[in-house]
Amino acid sequence: MNVSMPRGRAHGWGIAGEYLSREIALLPPIEGVTLHCMRGNDLQPFEPAHWDRVNIGYCFFEDAISVLEHAAAAGRRWDMIVTGSRWCEYQLRIGGVRNCTTILQGVDPDQFYPGAKNAHQEEFVVFSGGKFEIRKGQDVVIAAMKTFMARHEDAILACAWHNQWPFSLTTMEMSPHVTFKYHELPCQNLLAETLANNSIPLERVVLYPPMDNSLMRQVYVNTDIGLFPNRCEGGNNMVMCEYMACGRTVIASNLTGHADVITADNALPLTRYAPHHYRHYAEGIWFEPDVAEVIELLEHAYRHRRELRLKGLRAVTDMARLSWREAARRFHAIGRALVSRPHPVSTL
Template sequence: MPTAQPAVIQWGLSSYSGWGVNGLQLALSWTRSGRLVPVCSLPLRLEDIALSPLEWRRMAGFVRESEALCRQIAPHAGQEIGVSVPVLRGLGNNLVGSRSAEGVTLKGQPTVGVCYLEDSVIDAEGRARAEPCAAIVAGSSFVERVLTSAGIGRVQTVLQGVDPTHFHPAPKVGWFKDRFVVFSGGKPEFRKGQDLALLGFRAFAERHPEALLLTAWHNPWPESARSLEANPAVAPVRFHENGQFDGAGWAAANGLRADQVMDLGPVPNADMARILREVDVGLFPNRGEGGTNLVAMECMACGVPAILSANTGHLDLIGADRCVPLTRQGAVTTSFGTDGWGESDVEEIVAALEGLWTDRARAAAIGRAGAAFLAELTWDRYADGVADVVESVL
């Protein structure tokens, strides 16, 4: 039986961020399937990774090999070094690439880019950064269009997934009883559109006193939440004494009563399912998504009807009757490239909420259709798609 091919994941793993969950799920899936042998070239912060005791036991070899690789490359701090196995390099805006421990850049045989970007401008330096990549995995059709429009080839879209063992329809526990619960998630920033969610919910709640805004707003870089203040219709953001974003305080500053909002802060990815199943609707008026928006995908997978802005990466999720699309998308002007972004209309957000509140049978049908669609978009499917790209350029 041939030995499985090792593959290096060159970005950090975590249960609390999109990139972190992406890498963690690749490692879990490949460890189970044996399709590739994953190893991470950044130190594993085990306190940031939430796994079951069984998963930790089965991932013990991955942890050991990752720690060994980090020790091997540490003496080469700040350098680029070649390795004889495939390397997955995370690519962000303008194709800036991820690095390994001690700032080392690994050049694989081959190097395959994994790209999520929001800034639609790619300059000559960005195109040059793409050159070492034998292929690039785009996280959405939007990203593929941006890359190909910049003259970058060898690009293939592979949509992210959900873990169906966690994210699937199941009964509510019933924590909120007679409340109508609207969920808003993601790291608070202008791009994610929490300001629009807040304004839309506030108007809706004026007519529906039983409405509750349940949020999981956590940003590892709290200061970037100040970008929400670009919208003059909302109050300045608030912070706790420890510097973390104060979601409930910001909501109160914008006119919500204490009993109208509950902010959960950071939540490990695997714990989100039991939270999402308690809500009535997910609200995602995001201005720009490089990927397909993991939180929205997980919401839909749990059978919760989702309201999605019809722009960028969300377009890969939107389909007939499986969500409520926000189609009034205005232009967004910032200091960087926002081609394909969209400014959702607050009145349309309110109308979407009203529609789901009024017609619960339709809301349930949308939730079922969304869950059926997401049942096919698993992390194992994603991991196989990435492995296909890697193996195609070996």
């Protein structure tokens, strides 16, 4: 069984491609079957030249309105479509796709596991991760942290927000919460400028550059709580799940892809939302978190450190169920079932 996906250690698709390729290679070979990364809202294969006799697509999307235009045709073209969340699967089924299922991304327990906080021991450190864009909700983080940091002099914001795609960065201009205007500047400089322009004291910010995934555990364990008020997620959010596997609690939205992992036992879930139609380079209905609720939960976390430790322990147990090996086994089982049935030659 072949795997046609990007490879790398600094972005989500590359990490998924690395793990799935490695784990699938350990399973019995299946001739004529390829697992593809599906790119774009038109649900096309990442590498069309790798089209095989049997083709399984793996997709994550957030712009469900744009995807619906292509869903039915994709269902006819692909032998099976696997989504990264039950929310994505539901959107495809609305669009008429029946040959679809869900497999969540994994977490490597050898890479991400609990540990003691070594740095910033006297401060309360809030971690925020994911590429800086409107969908990921870092504007909500900035708006909430502006108030929270003004109240608590020991509060620090630790950010892993690097974004190499200008078209994605530009979406933050739609924010109702922060002042942002994209212009050509190295991303780290642009992020620092944005934080300063929105009254976040830079001397109390740790702004991480792009880092190899293997280095992120040390970032995670040196923080007290994670903040993920994402407006929409097509998957279970790899960064958030790795963070939780390190025994750290998150304040997080519990809709779309997050709904597959966030519970009241392993997190402090956000519960107040307003649906909003976003139109940028594509279209989707996303969910606006309530900044006031984010601040309330930050205050709760600040006052209840023991509760954070208990939820963090539950998070470790829950994230242990997210296995790249199990994901590979499930993809392999789908490929084995598809190749064993009478099947015409697939064409794009």
